[in-house]
Amino acid sequence: MLTHAFMQRAFIVGIMLSIIIPMIGVVMVNRKTSMIGDALSHTALAGVGFGLILGLNPLYGSLVICILAAFAIEFIRKKFPQYGDMATAIIMSTGLGLAAILSDFAPGGSSFESYLFGSISTVSQADVYMISLVFISVMILSLFFYQGLLFISIDPFMSKLAGVKVVLINSIFTFLAAITVATSAKIVGALMVSSLIVLPVTSSLIVSRSYKMTYIFSVIFGIIFVSCGISISYYFGLKPGGAIVLIAVVGLIIISILKYLISKIIRIRTRR
Numbered sequence: 001m002l003t004h005a006f007m008q009r010a011f012i013v014g015i016m017l018s019i020i021i022p023m024i025g026v027v028m029v030n031r032k033t034s035m036i037g038d039a040l041s042h043t044a045l046a047g048v049g050f051g052l053i054l055g056l057n058p059l060y061g062s063l064v065i066c067i068l069a070a071f072a073i074e075f076i077r078k079k080f081p082q083y084g085d086m087a088t089a090i091i092m093s094t095g096l097g098l099a100a101i102l103s104d105f106a107p108g109g110s111s112f113e114s115y116l117f118g119s120i121s122t123v124s125q126a127d128v129y130m131i132s133l134v135f136i137s138v139m140i141l142s143l144f145f146y147q148g149l150l151f152i153s154i155d156p157f158m159s160k161l162a163g164v165k166v167v168l169i170n171s172i173f174t175f176l177a178a179i180t181v182a183t184s185a186k187i188v189g190a191l192m193v194s195s196l197i198v199l200p201v202t203s204s205l206i207v208s209r210s211y212k213m214t215y216i217f218s219v220i221f222g223i224i225f226v227s228c229g230i231s232i233s234y235y236f237g238l239k240p241g242g243a244i245v246l247i248a249v250v251g252l253i254i255i256s257i258l259k260y261l262i263s264k265i266i267r268i269r270t271r272r
Contacts, residue, residue, distance in 0.1 A: 009128050010120035010187060010230055010240075016135040017184050018196075018226035022204075022218035023142050024180045025197035027173060030153035030211075036073055038194035039088045040181040043069040043095025045190050047182065048115045049102025058115065059130055062182040062190075069095060070178035074170065118189030118241035120233060127186055134183045138176050145172055150211055187230070189241025199248035200225060203255050225251055 028034045044062040051061030069091050076087035114122050142149065148169040151159035159166050184193045204217030229244030236243075 006121050006123065007234060009123045009125065011227075013123055013128055013131050014187050014226045014230045014240075015223060016131055017180075017187060018222040019219050020135055020138040020142075020180050021184060021188075021193070021196050022200040022222035023138065023215070024173075024177050025201045026204075026211075026215050026218050027149050027153040028177065028197060029201045029205075033088075034194065034198050035085070035088050036070070037177065037181055037197040039073065039092035039095070040066050040069055040178060041185065041190045041193035042092050042099070044182050044185045044193075045099035045115060046095045046102060048185065048190070049099055049106045052106035053102060057126060057130075059127055059183065059186060062115075062185055063179060065095070066178040066182035067175065070174045071171075074174050115185045116189055116191050116241075117239035118185070118187050118192060118244075120187065120230060120240050123186060131183045131186075134179050138180055141172055141176055145169055149173060154211070187240055188226075188244060189239065192241035192245050195245045196222070196225070196248065199245070199252055203248070203252045206252075206255050206259050221248075221251065 025034070025037070028037055044066050047060075047062030047065030048058040049061070050056075050065065051058035054061070073087045073091050076090060080086060148159075148164050151164045152166055152169050152173070159169075181193050181197075184196070188196055200218045200221040201214065203221045204214045208214040208217050225248040226244055229247045230240055232238060232247065233240040233243040
């Protein structure tokens with residue numbers, strides 16, 4: 001499988017994404033804003049359409065549109081704090097509307113479709129360089145601002161009392177979330193990114209007892225799910241996004257069953 005150059009590129013990109021997506025997902029899930037990832041992933045399609053129409057790399061178009069959409073969501077959320085979900089719905093609807101219209105004008109329908117569910121054969125060397133840059137940026141900023149992201153993900157109000165620069169940290173996280181989602185559409189698929197944001201984190205929450213362990217296990221599960229998904233998609237000719245998500249769902253079910261069985265065994269032994 002890895003003797004093919006396109007599979008080597010797909011695996012390199014897949015592993016990088018499997019690390020940074022859960023890192024962003026942990027904060028999103030704890031902030032109860034995981035639907036923002038769904039809105040951004042759908043909005044990324046509009047960027048893909050713009051890129052194809054203008055003859056640019058669609059990855060650049062999705063990056064620009066996702067960054068604008070992410071900060072637009074934050075702006076609306078601040079203006080209408082009592083209607084937090086409204087901002088997500090507005091931006092997602094706008095992005096989907098634009099994507100639907102642009103898809104009629106974008107040359108190469110198959111190229112646009114590959115961004116819906118992901119594609120392992122369309123990852124170019126330029127994509128590898130771009131996603132590597134995003135990977136390094138997300139890793140460095142996430143680890144450098146780890147403490148601040150921890151505070152805002154648990155309690156933004158207490159964060160201010162603790163001296164955390166909430167506005168700065170929020171802006172950094174918004175930017176990181178946008179570029180992570182935008183670059184994930186190539187492999188995972190725009191319609192599947194939000195699932196990969198949530199599922200590894202959900203699996204890790206079952207077995208973890210602290211934020212740090214949730215962080216670590218989310219990345220481990222992300223790597224396992226993406227690696228298995230890409231391998232299965234190659235051997236069975238499936239869409240990588242769908243394969244990755246289904247593997248993640250199966251993994252979540254297995255982890256839940258094992259957790260239940262282990263806890264039951266422990267309870268039986270303690271009674272003795």
